[in-house]
Amino acid sequence: xxxxxxxxxxxxxxxxxxxxxxxxxxxxxxxxxxxxxxxxxxxxxxxxxxxxxxxxxxxxxxxxxxxxxxxxxxxxxxxxxxxxxxxxxxxxxxxxxxxxxxxxxxxxxxxxxxxxxxxxxxxxxxxxxxxxxxxxxxxxxxxxxxxxxxxxxxxxxxxxxxxxxxxxxxxxxxxxxxxxxxxxxxx
Amino acid sequence: xxxxxxxxxxxxxxxxxxxxxxxxxxxxxxxxxxxxxxxxxxxxxxxxxxxxxxxxxxxxxxxxxxxxxxxxxxxxxxxxxxxxxxxxxxxxxxxxxxxxxxxxxxxxxxxxxxxxxxxxxxxxxxxxxxxxxxxxxxxxxxxxxxxxxxxxxxxxxxxxxxxxxxxxxxxxxxxxxxxxxxxxxxxxxxxxxxxxxxxxxxxxxxxxxxxxxxxxxxxxxxxxxxxxxxxxxxxxxxxxxxxxxxxxxxxxxxxxxxxxxxxxxxxxxxxxxxxxxxxxxxxxxxxxxxxxxxxxxxxxxxxxxxxxxxxxxxxxxxxxxxxxxxxxxxxxxxxxxxxxxxxxxxxxxxxxxxxxxxxxxxxxxxxxxxxxxxxxxxxxxxxxx
Numbered sequence: 345x346x347x348x349x350x351x352x353x354x355x356x357x358x359x360x361x362x363x364x365x366x367x368x369x370x371x372x373x374x375x376x377x378x379x380x381x382x383x384x385x386x387x388x389x390x391x392x393x394x395x396x397x398x399x400x401x402x403x404x405x406x407x408x409x410x411x412x413x414x415x416x417x418x419x420x421x422x423x424x425x426x427x428x429x430x431x432x433x434x435x436x437x438x439x440x441x442x443x444x445x446x447x448x449x450x451x452x453x454x455x456x457x458x459x460x461x462x463x464x465x466x467x468x469x470x471x472x473x474x475x476x477x478x479x480x481x482x483x484x485x486x487x488x489x490x491x492x493x494x495x496x497x498x499x500x501x502x503x504x505x506x507x508x509x510x511x512x513x514x515x516x517x518x519x520x521x522x523x524x525x526x527x528x529x530x531x
Numbered sequence: 532x533x534x535x536x537x538x539x540x541x542x543x544x545x546x547x548x549x550x551x552x553x554x555x556x557x558x559x560x561x562x563x564x565x566x567x568x569x570x571x572x573x574x575x576x577x578x579x580x581x582x583x584x585x586x587x588x589x590x591x592x593x594x595x596x597x598x599x600x601x602x603x604x605x606x607x608x609x610x611x612x613x614x615x616x617x618x619x620x621x622x623x624x625x626x627x628x629x630x631x632x633x634x635x636x637x638x639x640x641x642x643x644x645x646x647x648x649x650x651x652x653x654x655x656x657x658x659x660x661x662x663x664x665x666x667x668x669x670x671x672x673x674x675x676x677x678x679x680x681x682x683x684x685x686x687x688x689x690x691x692x693x694x695x696x697x698x699x700x701x702x703x704x705x706x707x708x709x710x711x712x713x714x715x716x717x718x719x720x721x722x723x724x725x726x727x728x729x730x731x732x733x734x735x736x737x738x739x740x741x742x743x744x745x746x747x748x749x750x751x752x753x754x755x756x757x758x759x760x761x762x763x764x765x766x767x768x769x770x771x772x773x774x775x776x777x778x779x780x781x782x783x784x785x786x787x788x789x790x791x792x793x794x795x796x797x798x799x800x801x802x803x804x805x806x807x808x809x810x811x812x813x814x815x816x817x818x819x820x821x822x823x824x825x826x827x828x829x830x831x832x833x834x835x836x837x838x839x840x841x842x843x844x845x846x847x848x849x850x851x852x853x854x855x856x857x858x859x860x861x862x863x864x865x866x867x868x869x870x871x872x873x874x875x876x877x878x879x880x881x882x883x884x885x886x887x888x889x890x891x892x893x894x895x896x897x898x899x900x901x902x903x904x905x906x907x908x909x910x911x912x913x914x915x916x
Binding site: 366369370373374379380381382383384385386406407408409410412 | 538539540650651706709710711712713818821822824825828896897899900901
């Protein structure tokens with residue numbers, strides 16, 4: 345991929361979106377060898393509030409480091425979906441947590457939509473809602489070709505706290521499976 | 532066989548801390564403040580591992596004082612802060628400049644004034660870096676726009692501080708401080724380090740503020756037998772207070788000349804698309820320089836002859852080079868994350884009649900390339916080209 349590809353991971357503070365952005369950037373930049381920038385914005389609160397993490401991927405030098413026209417938007421809350429859906433480019437991919445986000449009838453034309461209960465899967469299958477961010481990364485790896493599953497797994501294992509490796513591996517696999525089972529719809 | 536390069540994904544603030552260690556920094560005093568805290572966080576772990584000292588002081592003022600003390604005791608010293616802390620440090624920053632104590636002050640700029648927008652970006656402190664303390668003093672200020680540049684300029688900040696016995700302000704902004712990018716960490720053998728000049732004379736002949744031909748007097752390490760006086764009062768060559776008009780003039784003139792005469796060596800910048808005498812020249816620094824670069828690429832694609840200059844050294848201001856670069860341009864555009872600060876300084880070196888237009892954003896967000904492009908287009912259509 346030599347062209348610029350822009351990803352935004354968005355939701356609430358405390359959902360681990362900045363960590364997910366770092367993991368994705370590490371997988372793509374260090375293990376897959378592409379150029380990458382990861383930036384973020386968050387409020388003064390430790391939890392709650394809006395949180396977003398942008399990952400820009402390119403085969404070339406990255407000048408403007410933030411996402412401008414999104415190729416992929418992950419929204420884990422209604423608020424983040426409402427705030428950022430307008431930034432998706434035509435043909436872009438929208439991934440939402442179906443348990444938390446109610447899609448409007450007016451969801452952008454020409455947008456690919458993937459809605460799946462990522463937080464529910466994290467809670468019920470893995471036993472920790474905390475790993476929703478890792479489930480979401482699994483979904484992204486399965487649905488797109490921006491990162492190889494091998495690199496993603498390496499990056500996840502390098503970044504998560506010791507003792508939680510198995511839990512996070514399970515979360516990644518749950519994400520792959522979720523993406524295989526459900527389908528992407530075109531609105 | 533050559534070693535594999537050490538490639539890592541690293542945050543700007545972490546890169547600053549690690550580069551400081553590579554530059555030989557062995558003392559940090561500070562007080563945590565967003566968005567600079569990661570610099571302190573990394574150094575709490577790493578400094579003790581290399582025999583250095585980390586101290587969290589009671590406040591920003593004391594941190595700056597501790598940095599000055601540690602440097603006089605021979606340590607390369609660092610503090611890191613953001614706007615509100617940078618304001619508090621100003622009196623001691625002036626003291627460090629006047630007493631010629633090498634040190635590095637990182638200011639990861641956030642939205643201001645006052646407490647402002649703690650987690651969001653800004654370039655609102657560029658004039659404060661030069662004029663924030665009272666009196667006629669000089670410092671050096673550098674501004675990186677990427678994580679790799681942060682490594683390079685942090686090392687350079689320590690080298691300049693040591694070489695010229697001067698405080699160096701490293702101006703990151705929140706975007707650069709918190710952004711993660713791929714970096715190649717230099718090996719210790721790959722970088723050139725400059726150490727402060729020490730006295731060669733016996734202690735009884737030592738003059739810590741001697742008017743040496745190179746304008747930078749040697750600096751003895753406290754506790755090595757060279758006893759000398761350090762004061763914020765105007766002082767003679769021995770460091771003792773003096774009201775003598777000749778002494779005062781000589782000292783102030785030397786301090787100004789010290790940086791002025793070495794400006795060509797201190798100031799660095801980078802040009803982009805300037806080979807064909809651009810008609811519209813963008814001048815920027817820090818994170819907004821990256822946006823400007825994108826805007827230049829887009830403007831060129833539309834057939835507009837745009838080019839850009841990225842300043843790495845903001846103070847002393849590279850006046851002659853900017854003057855030369857602006858000699859034949861038709862318009863100058865200055866993107867900044869403030870209401871227009873460095874534009875005033877730039878304007879002084881642009882020929883009369885050439886418009887100098889700012890692109891300013893100060894809501895805590897990095898501007899978008901389209902905001903700059905729009906101004907470039909407007910300038911091009913005004914008929915001034």
